[in-house]
Amino acid sequence: MTTQLKVSLRLLLPLLAAVLAISPLAVDMYLPAMPTLAEHLNTPMSMVQNSLSVYLLGYALGLILFGPMADKYSRRKLVILGIGGFVICSLLLPMVNNIEQFLTVRFMQAFISSAATVVVPGAVREYYGKDTAKGLSYVSMIMMLAPMVAPGIGSILLLSHSWQLIFYVLAGYSFIVLLLVMKYLPDAGSIASVGDEKQPVKVKMQLSFIQRYKIVLGNVEARLDIITSMMISLAFFAYITAIPYVYLKVFTVSEYTFSLLFALNIFALMIAHFTNTRFVVRKGSRVMLRFGLTSATLAATALALVNILQLPLVYTVVAIFPLMGSISLIAVNSDALILTKFPEHSGTVTAVIGTLRWGIGALAGPILAFFYDGSAKPFALLMFFAVLVVLCCQLIVWFNNKTSTKMLNKKV
8 A cells, every 4th residue: 555545545534524623614604694694685684595495495406416426436526526616606705696596506516516526425335334333433433523613603703703704714724624535535446445455446437417316315224224214313403403593593692602502412413423423333334323313312302392381491402412412323324224225336325325315415404494483393203204114114124124123033
């Protein structure tokens, strides 16, 4: 293994995390600036909130295109394309004059950035192999620093200068990541697996987009895990979409307190990912997923109850903390279970997961708006419903596996 490749491997996980952090930064950094942005563009607050759904929709549609391309074309070139486009759009956003222009550029920003992030799970799977969940947890744990500090950074930039500075800083960050990618990111097939000095060459199967999607969606257990990933993402994006309103308006906390509470919940995600790295190799992704689901069911029930009863803020904070950690355990292990089933189609798998995840995430805003009643109940009940659907899916998987085991034992 060459010295250059060894350096690349040492930098691989932080670099992939930096690439993956681009979208959370783009989503979370401007959350504190939403009221100011609405005033500047002379538009209702609801239109600015919808920019989050527009971003998620653009990202989901981008994954549909770039996912299968990641299985066929240069991974490195896709990352450069995605980050380069993100830089340009970030520089254009401060120049918009109305909400229509803002929404259009945000859509373009999300669409093109998906070309970069879609390759990350495949790169991790190629490096970690059967321990993909551990690798994804490491990447996610590093990446979680971004949403933890993003609202705080956004608040500081807003108070010190303007909302425009938030997007200029985003452009600067992504440009630095682009330079690092161009220097250090190896292409597919040049990464040695953990514990393996040989460098496996990835075989590029000449399949059409449709054929690749059929292979992934044709697996029954994979479909249930995909629905699990999708619905747990609905719970997560319900939180992301509603939490500025819940904390700032319903419970009337300050922007500074909001940033601290938001960071606290991101800390919960990081604890969960750290826990996963320690136990997933011994216990397996399915066991860790079920552990997270048990905790999520209890926490989501508690969150729904405290908001139905309209209890003080502290009860909501205490309920959300374990719920967010549980959500991360479910998400990372469901993704790993799906990725390891299709080693030659990691880009397509990522596209399927991401498209459904971000696509349903885009529905969180309209759903919450439809059930809006001025309280925190809609977001709490939506998170509870999403976790309930995940519970049903995993009970089916458990029942199917138990039935298969019994049939196999009878044959033996």
